[in-house]
Amino acid sequence: MDPLDPGAGVPLGELAGGIALGLQIYAFVWGAVWGSFINVVIHRVPLGASLVHPPSACAACGARIRWFDNIPIVSYLALRGRCRACGSGYSPRYMLVELLCGVLSLALFRALAVPIGGLDPLIDAAWQWLWLQTFVYGLVAITFIDLEHLYIPDEISIGGLMLGLAGAHFLPVEAPQDHTLGALAGAGFLGLVWAVGWVVYRREAMGLGDVKLLAMIGAFLGWRALPFVLFAAAVQALIATLLARLYTAATGKAAGLTLSTAELDAHFDEEGRYDEGLPEHTAIPFGPFLALAGIEALFFGGDLLWAAAEAINRALLGQ
Numbered sequence: 001m002d003p004l005d006p007g008a009g010v011p012l013g014e015l016a017g018g019i020a021l022g023l024q025i026y027a028f029v030w031g032a033v034w035g036s037f038i039n040v041v042i043h044r045v046p047l048g049a050s051l052v053h054p055p056s057a058c059a060a061c062g063a064r065i066r067w068f069d070n071i072p073i074v075s076y077l078a079l080r081g082r083c084r085a086c087g088s089g090y091s092p093r094y095m096l097v098e099l100l101c102g103v104l105s106l107a108l109f110r111a112l113a114v115p116i117g118g119l120d121p122l123i124d125a126a127w128q129w130l131w132l133q134t135f136v137y138g139l140v141a142i143t144f145i146d147l148e149h150l151y152i153p154d155e156i157s158i159g160g161l162m163l164g165l166a167g168a169h170f171l172p173v174e175a176p177q178d179h180t181l182g183a184l185a186g187a188g189f190l191g192l193v194w195a196v197g198w199v200v201y202r203r204e205a206m207g208l209g210d211v212k213l214l215a216m217i218g219a220f221l222g223w224r225a226l227p228f229v230l231f232a233a234a235v236q237a238l239i240a241t242l243l244a245r246l247y248t249a250a251t252g253k254a255a256g257l258t259l260s261t262a263e264l265d266a267h268f269d270e271e272g273r274y275d276e277g278l279p280e281h282t283a284i285p286f287g288p289f290l291a292l293a294g295i296e297a298l299f300f301g302g303d304l305l306w307a308a309a310e311a312i313n314r315a316l317l318g319q
């Protein structure tokens, strides 16, 4: 059930201070470098462009971004988020994604701890670390693409689903069948919601992208995590919607938060891709909340569910 169970691992704190600190700095830098690549994914996958060619260039003036201006986080801060050639500003999203991936890599590293007692547990933990990184970086990419384009690329959700199942079956993960079942249950449950919306309202109640995303989350976390993921995603989406409405009421900046599906449909082409202008109102996609809940389930899900079950148990039994 718990992919983060360190197994033979020992807490980092038991390692000599210098080594533990050095390894953690390494884990953060490693993640930030991947964050730099995830920025390319977020920018290019929705355009259908190659991830490796051409090399990064300024969107405003076309100047090539040199390697020393492409150092994660550091370059953004040194250039104050501007192009060295033309001075036009870059979105803080670039640095945010690099920071986020660095922090997630470090958090995974700390959770998996450093196993001692032979080479094999060390190699297992390293693979587990890499495997779960593909999960969290995939969720980061999906979040920012869905926020901007209101769709989730299959390359990432289906690709992630495959990686999730492959890892669960080839790595020493407890109960790999839970992960196969997780992918099926995730696709099945939201697929049913989608189908009911289609039959009853003749409209998509939610995107098929969300169905594939929940299948990917189920593949990585196993089916037991799914009730928490759905619940946490729904609650947080509701809170965000309420906050956005309060913001609208206070500033009058947008007439309303949600669009009728007809209004929304006008902004999508036949293949369901977002293709035209920004809607007048703000639409909040569900994908980022599923992704957020997936990360929460990875780090806290088991504990939170366990604590809740214990509380309910105590209340019912009066113990």
Ligand SMILES: [Zn+2]
Pocket (backbone or CB within 6 Å): 058, 059, 060, 061, 062, 063, 083, 084, 085, 086, 087, 088
């Ligand atoms: Zn420029």
